[in-house]
Amino acid sequence: MSDEHTVSGEKTYKVDLLTRVEGEGRFHLKVKDNQVIESKLNIFEAPRYFEAFLRDRAIEEVPDIVARICGICPVAYQMSAVRALENGLGVTPSSAIRALRRLLYCGEWIESHALHVFLLHAPDFLGYDSAMAMAVDHKDLVERGLKMKKAGNALIECLGGRAIHPISIRVGGFTTTPRASALNALRDDLANALQDAIDTVTWTAALTFPDFNQAYTFVCLDHDQYPLEWGDAIHVSGSGRFPVEEFFDHSQETHVAHSTALQSHLRDGQTYLCGPMARLNRHHERLHPTARTALAKSGLSLPVHNPYQSIVVRAVELVHALAEALDLIDAYTQPEAAFSDYSPRAATACGATEAPRGLLVHRYQMGEDGLIKHADIVPPTSQNQAQIEADLVSIAPQLMALAHNDATHLCEQLIRAYDPCISCATHFLKLNIENVNAPS
Amino acid sequence: MKIIALGNRNAGDDGAAIAAAEQLTLDATPPPEIIFAGRPGTGLLDLLDGNEPVILLDVVQGSGKPGTITTLSLSKLTQRLASSPQTSSHGFGPTEVLSLAQALGRTLPDGYFVGIEGEQFQTGDVFSASIQHTLPQYVSSLQNLLSRLK
Numbered sequence: 183m184s185d186e187h188t189v190s191g192e193k194t195y196k197v198d199l200l201t202r203v204e205g206e207g208r209f210h211l212k213v214k215d216n217q218v219i220e221s222k223l224n225i226f227e228a229p230r231y232f233e234a235f236l237r238d239r240a241i242e243e244v245p246d247i248v249a250r251i252c253g254i255c256p257v258a259y260q261m262s263a264v265r266a267l268e269n270g271l272g273v274t275p276s277s278a279i280r281a282l283r284r285l286l287y288c289g290e291w292i293e294s295h296a297l298h299v300f301l302l303h304a305p306d307f308l309g310y311d312s313a314m315a316m317a318v319d320h321k322d323l324v325e326r327g328l329k330m331k332k333a334g335n336a337l338i339e340c341l342g343g344r345a346i347h348p349i350s351i352r353v354g355g356f357t358t359t360p361r362a363s364a365l366n367a368l369r370d371d372l373a374n375a376l377q378d379a380i381d382t383v384t385w386t387a388a389l390t391f392p393d394f395n396q397a398y399t400f401v402c403l404d405h406d407q408y409p410l411e412w413g414d415a416i417h418v419s420g421s422g423r424f425p426v427e428e429f430f431d432h433s434q435e436t437h438v439a440h441s442t443a444l445q446s447h448l449r450d451g452q453t454y455l456c457g458p459m460a461r462l463n464r465h466h467e468r469l470h471p472t473a474r475t476a477l478a479k480s481g482l483s484l485p486v487h488n489p490y491q492s493i494v495v496r497a498v499e500l501v502h503a504l505a506e507a508l509d510l511i512d513a514y515t516q517p518e519a520a521f522s523d524y525s526p527r528a529a530t531a532c533g534a535t536e537a538p539r540g541l542l543v544h545r546y547q548m549g550e551d552g553l554i555k556h557a558d559i560v561p562p563t564s565q566n567q568a569q570i571e572a573d574l575v576s577i578a579p580q581l582m583a584l585a586h587n588d589a590t591h592l593c594e595q596l597i598r599a600y601d602p603c604i605s606c607a608t609h610f611l612k613l614n615i616e617n618v619n620a621p622s
Numbered sequence: 623m624k625i626i627a628l629g630n631r632n633a634g635d636d637g638a639a640i641a642a643a644e645q646l647t648l649d650a651t652p653p654p655e656i657i658f659a660g661r662p663g664t665g666l667l668d669l670l671d672g673n674e675p676v677i678l679l680d681v682v683q684g685s686g687k688p689g690t691i692t693t694l695s696l697s698k699l700t701q702r703l704a705s706s707p708q709t710s711s712h713g714f715g716p717t718e719v720l721s722l723a724q725a726l727g728r729t730l731p732d733g734y735f736v737g738i739e740g741e742q743f744q745t746g747d748v749f750s751a752s753i754q755h756t757l758p759q760y761v762s763s764l765q766n767l768l769s770r771l772k
Contacts, residue, residue, distance in 0.1 A: 297663075317726050321725075
């Protein structure tokens with residue numbers, strides 16, 4: 183909902199509810215003499231205190247607790263948690279377990295990206311307020327997205343015990359592993375979804391994108407595969423890489439008065455962007471060959487610096503996740519052991535994986551008693567929050583030249599391009615654009 | 623007849639439909655088959671079959687006094703319950719999902735939606751006094767409906 187109000191040369195644009203993002207917040211943009219004097223992404227959802235919940239809980243409880251942070255990307259929280267805990271405990275999962283975890287993570291990327299591309303972001307490009315409205319005219323598109331999402335959910339359910347908040351991940355591996363026949367039963371649907379994803383790359387690449395290229399600092403996990411469930415280093419574009427355990431030396435979380443979510447910056451104060459664009463720009467040569475081919479045919483220029491094009495990037499990652507999932511299923515034999523044993527010990531360790539929305543870092547301090555003493559969880563939306571504010575400042579000059587509704591839509595579309603999960607970091611976004619001293 | 627219980631048992635009154643469904647399984651012999659679907663978002667579409675009648679249990683907000691029980695045919699649900707304009711995945715409740723199914727031209731199953739008005743939705747598994755007081759009545763309503771539909 184939006185309104186427009188002009189008093190004494192001051193022009194205020196207001197949107198009471200930003201739709202199709204996860205969570206609640208408000209954005210305020212104040213412009214005076216064509217200069218942005220204030221840009222705030224106001225997240226007012228109550229803090230959820232998960233890091234405090236984890237204190238004095240047993241190591242074994244962590245994967246199930248952190249899965250509750252998000253219904254869309256619970257696997258990401260579980261994966262980063264077990265990576266950190268295993269690093270601290272000196273446990274290295276077998277290659278078979280790592281492959282199975284990567285397969286599970288592919289399932290989450292598939293369901294999350296399909297949801298965002300078709301049900302949350304596509305309506306922006308096709309001129310609809312919601313997926314329901316879009317479905318009337320574009321039934322095939324919505325059905326395609328739902329089919330892909332279902333294929334991803336089925337994979338998570340098979341490996342994780344249930345599609346939402348899976349329960350099979352544990353320190354050292356899985357509580358149980360599936361029979362090959364159970365995974366093979368998913369193969370046809372995943373193969374069909376792969377073809378749909380390839381078509382989606384072509385479709386998204388043909389959309390019209392606002393002109394908004396930005397000089398981002400990109401941050402993502404570094405790995406010799408396209409980064410997903412594994413990686414011991416983090417790469418910052420323009421400055422190189424550092425070990426995951428040094429993350430908190432390079433990134434700083436700060437509290438800002440207008441947000442209940444912490445904001446991240448690099449230590450030099452620089453905002454940064456994590457997520458699909460950061461991954462693709464750094465690791466496009468590590469995409470599955472099928473995804474590389476789809477990317478090449480799309481005509482998307484690399485590196486991608488326009489966040490509106492993230493819908494194409496997500497489509498490419500959909501191809502990657504589906505193609506790799508099929509390869510992993512074809513190569514799968516049920517491991518002899520579902521998990522590796524470990525003994526508790528005092529340690530502090532970090533772990534990071536690539537959630538659908540970007541880098542997700544966990545750090546735990548554990549005691550010899552096997553209890554968590556301290557936990558730090560840095561979700562991708564927290565890391566991107568300051569960059570979103572910076573982007574809205576950057577796009578302000580374009581807004582001033584647009585009609586109110588068009589300007590509002592451009593902002594909403596930009597924010598949605600980040601696929602922000604405010605509920606992870608913290609529910610609605612309200613947008614105020616106030617143009618002080620604007621000509622009436 | 624398929625019964626689907628929706629809600630989050632860790633969000634205060636949002637767990638009331640789940641609690642009622644659990645009570646149904648304890649009270650009936652044989653217990654009815656119930657799908658505890660949590661907050662499935664668009665995943666609810668996958669649980670609906672146009673050829674199989676369904677009863678949807680959920681907690682509603684904003685339609686009346688806390689504890690008020692609402693029974694609607696599914697065909698009337700999309701007309702009678704206010705839909706949030708937010709269609710994030712978290713915002714895909716039964717109303718939005720049934721609207722989406724209609725927009726896609728899918729056949730909606732016959733059946734009913736039975737909701738109970740919640741009051742507080744804070745983190746935790748404690749119900750408000752209103753829900754604690756009316757939960758037995760909600761269970762009775764469900765039992766009566768099931769008896770009627772047999």
